[in-house]
Structure formats: structure tokens, C-alpha cells
Amino acid sequence: MAERIGNSTVRLLSRPSVLAAASAVGKMEHEGPLASSFEIFCNDEFWGETTFEKAEVAMQKAALAAAIDGAGVTADAVEAVFAGDLLNQCTATSFAMRDLGLPLAGLYGACSTFALSLGLAALAVESGGFHCTMGSASSHFCTAERQYRQPLEYGGQRSQAAQRTATAAGAAVIGCSAQYRPHVDCFAIGRVRDLGIKDASNMGAAMAPAAAQTIEYFLRDTGTKPGDYGMILTGDLGSTGSELLLEVLRTEAGLDLSAVHADCGCLLFDAARQDVHSGGSGAGCSAAVVCSHILKRLQNGELPNVLFVGTGALLSPTTTLQGETVPGIAHAVLLTAG
Template identity: 50%
Template sequence: MLIKDGTIALDSLPSVTAYASAVGKMESEGPLGKCFDFTTQDNTLGEVSWEKSESKLQQIAFNTALSKGRFSQKDIDVMFAGDLLNQCVSSSGGAKDTEIPFVGLFGACSTMAESLALASIFVDSKAANNAAAVTSSHFCSAERQFRFPVNYGGQRTPTAQWTATAAGCAIVSSHCKPPYIRSVTIGKINDMGVTDANNMGAAMAAAAYDTISRHLANTAQQVSDFDLILTGDLGQVGSDMLKELFKRDGVDISAVHNDCGLMLYDREKQDVHAGGSGCGCSASVLCGCILKQIEQGTLKNVLFAATGALMSPTINQQGESIPGISHAVQLSAQ
């Protein structure tokens, strides 16, 4: 049911009945390494191209979620999938052997929240009994599309973020079992004129602020009602800016705020500069670690606000700024 201004309350409280994550080598060596269902030391996953490796990673996350929830493919009524690549090739490649109705999404790094929101709305409105939300990213496939060849010797700036090689899948059903999805807020395009493609955090912070504050206002909740406000991958720069933006309203979110881009890697030991990014970053943190904690009850009320910098190399070279977006999904144990 629409509350207002993009916030939708899900009255039937759909559940995330199964979830799984799959990550590459660097992510498995990070602080959350033990949380993930699947890790690999070989980021090619035996495929001939990085795009196919990413598809495979997405497939692994999806199939693991199916088996963890004892689902068969026939049980899934619709699949919302997305990634960073042009035409969402990793998602369609990953889904091509299934016969599941497929919706491809692009929301840059916000795609996990976008797909989870849509899957929950489908289940809540009885358009589906079980809906899957799958997203992935791969460092090498993203690097060659958006930046430079992998072996090119470039220096990254301190504000640059590292695209995660990771995938996550959540299956939303109309069962009664935590984590529940209480409400979602659909993001708006926020463009604050950031043109630096090496500073995605800055491009996304305004969108995160907009969506989170809208969600709080529309659902009449306070920051203190949450155990965790989890942004997608703002990294260090974007997280600092988000806190600063809230501080201007007299709201301190630092006690409950965390960021997937800061959680996935050990920034002291791993050379990721401002933190992780990519659709797979928030997907793997959510599906590898946060959903489990909500299911077990250690986290009671979580606002997951994945953020995306909708960066196109073409538009960026034309001198245009990078629009940001953030979608929010409120998950709770009760």
C-alpha cells in the first residue's frame, strides 16, 4: 500500500525465506570472509570471459539460495536480476538456463535494494508467491567496461572504490518467518553535480540522504528505532558526507550507521582505497551477513539503503555529472 512519496508499506509482511552469497578471492579474505556461502580462489570460475565468470557467480548465488530454501526452479514465479554491465549481460547470462520469468534491472550499486523492493512488492500484491532478487558484480568485468584494461598500470585516487567480485540472492515469499520486509522506499534521481568518476561515494551520498530521510518521515520513524541503517557502498567519503548531511538536520546517525563498502574489506590491509562498490558489494553483505543476523534476532530493525552511482562513461566524457540513486528496504525480525 502506498503511503506517500515513494514509500510503500507491505501489509502482508513478505519474508525473505532463503538467501545466499557468493564471492571472489579478495572478498573471502576480508573481515566477512567466513559469512559467505560460496568463495572461490579463482575469479575466472573456469570461464573464458569475465562477463561469463560474473554470470556463473550469479548462478551460484541463485542456486545456493534455492537449495538452502528447499525450492526448485519451478517454485520461483519471477526473478529480478541486475548487474553493472551494459544490457545487464551477466544477469541474462546467469538466467538463460532457467525457465523463470525474468526482469532485468539496472540501478548500478543500488540494484540489490531495487530488486529486493520489487520482489517484495510482487509478493505483497500477490503477483508472485516466490520472487527472487539476484545481483552481482565482478571487478574485472566492471574494470574493462568502465575504466581500463585490468593489466593497465594506473594509480587509483584515495576516493576511488573497489568493485566487489560478489553476488547475492534473496528469495521473497509469503511465508511467516523472519526476516520480514515491512516497507520500501523507491529512490529518486539525485544529481548534485559530481563529475569525478573516481568519487562515487560523493555522487551517491545525497541520494542516500534523500531516501533515508524520506523513509523515516513517511513511516513516522526515528533513527533510534533502528539497530542498523545500512547504506550500500558509499565508502568512506560518502559515509562521512551522509553523516554530515544528517548532522545539518540535527540528526546523528553515526551510532546506527554502517556501510557495506566499509564492511566487505579490511581497508588497512586490502588496497581498496575508499572501500568496496558494485552491485555485488551490498548484495553479498546483505545476503551473507545481515539477513542471517535478522533471522537470528541479533538485529531487530534494519533499514537497508543500497546506493547507486548511475555512471556512464559516455555521458561522463561529455562532461555531465553523475546521477545518484538509493532505494531503501526496511527489514525486521518481527
């Protein structure tokens, strides 16, 4: 049975494990620094389909199928999938599950979705009512652009603080087995925080205060300090949001995260070489980075533990047009190797 510690955090005493995970990415993501970590990639932005929306479904299905395969279980053994994406009504996820026939709990947490799905999947296993669950999230540059911004062929310049939505999906199978690692040891559901950012192209700035709050609460609840973690990984603040996170934490809580902080949006792309401005974003960005690069580093002993803090900007095109500010959210999941 899970134990509540402090105001915001839950410790999972049965220590659910990641049995297997897989990620699928697009061409530009595969040209980035983490290329060798990803299990599946496709140079065709349509993934052999006729629309970008179908492409995202195909990509998410590929990641889910590879993760199920990697765990050595059958699809029938998966008792619940906690998953989401960025599209209206989360259709990439529900259409993927329509084809795969998996039991779905659909989630929307913008770019924080994967942290939320991973935490809830582990919590379900911890409850004892589920033996095998999955967490998954996806995003596609082309589906996100046409929904949130301008048509792809529109000729305009992007803000320097803007991030590029990753074409990526990640899926992880969670179960209770001591021989598999990493373990999901703690989970904290974040609170929505809004410090009045109105610029929808500067989402890193909108999300950084929520990330700072979640990290501060988590460290306080668990009685730990930044140095106790091999990595505190946000996803995805980009370079602008990361700088702001460090400064907010210094100012508000007197915490210095600079030695252990990394951001999925900064890891996925090489900003000096690839035209991504502040870095990557999108629900699939942190999903793919965690399911491939980070899990491998935890499994091979390079990292003892990772505090993964998924961050989301909870805006919609309608709220932006109506002049609303951009609320942020951040959920924390502690992954431990040993």
C-alpha cells in the same frame, strides 16, 4: 494489499519474508572481515570459465541456485526474478537466466540494484499475483574495470576516494510465510539526485546526497528516528561517501545517524589491510553483504531491524567523457526480524 505512507514509502501489509538467501564472492572478498558469512567463494577470478563475463554469469548462477536450494523449492516454483548487474545491457543477469530458465525482470540501478530487486520482489509477493519471487544482483571486479575504467594490466594509481568493485553476487528468495524471517516490511523507491559531482572516481560523493534524501523521506514517512533501527545500512558509499552522508543529513535534516550507520562497502573489506582505498562497491557488494552477514544477524536476533538503503551512481563511460555530472539514486528496504 500494500499501503502507501507519506510521499515515498510503501508498507507491505502481508509482510513478505526472505525464505532463504545465498551469496558468492571472489578471493579478495573472501579474505575480508566477512569471510565466514559467505556460502560460496572461488579463488579463481575466471570461476573456471574462459572470460570474466562468463565468470560473472557462473557466480550469479551459483548464488541463485544456492538460494533456491536453501529455500527448499524447485526452480519451477520461482515465478519471477528481479535482478541486475553492472554490465552493458545487463548481460551477466540475462545470460544466467538463459541457463537457469527462470522468469526474468531485468533491472539496472548500478550499485543500488539489490535494494531495488529485493523491494520489487517483495512487492510482487505483496500483490498476491506471485507466491515465490527472487531478488538478485552481481558485479565482478574484472568485468567492471574493463567496461568503466582501464584494462586490468594498465599501470596506474587510483584516487584515494575510489572504491573497488566487488566480485560478488547475492540472491534472496521471497515468499509469504510467517515462520521465515526477516520480513520485508517497507519499501521506498528513491529519486535521482545530482549535486554536481563530476569526478567519476569519487562515486561515494556522488551517491551520498541521494542516500541522505531517501533516508530523510523514509524517516519522515514512517514517523521514525535513527534510534528506532538496529542498523541503517547503506550500500555502497565507502568511507568517503559515508562521512559525507552523515554530514549532509546533519546539515539538511538535523539527523544524527552516526550511532546506527554502517556501509556495505566498508564492511566487505578491511581498508587498513586490503588495498581498496574508500571501500567496496558494485551491485554485488551490497547483495552479498545483505544476503549473508546482515540476514544472519537478523535471523539470530543480533539486530531487531535493518533499514537497507542501496545507493547507485547512474553514470556511464560515455556521460563521463562528455563531461556530465554523476546522478545518484538510493532505494530503501526495511527488513524486520520479528
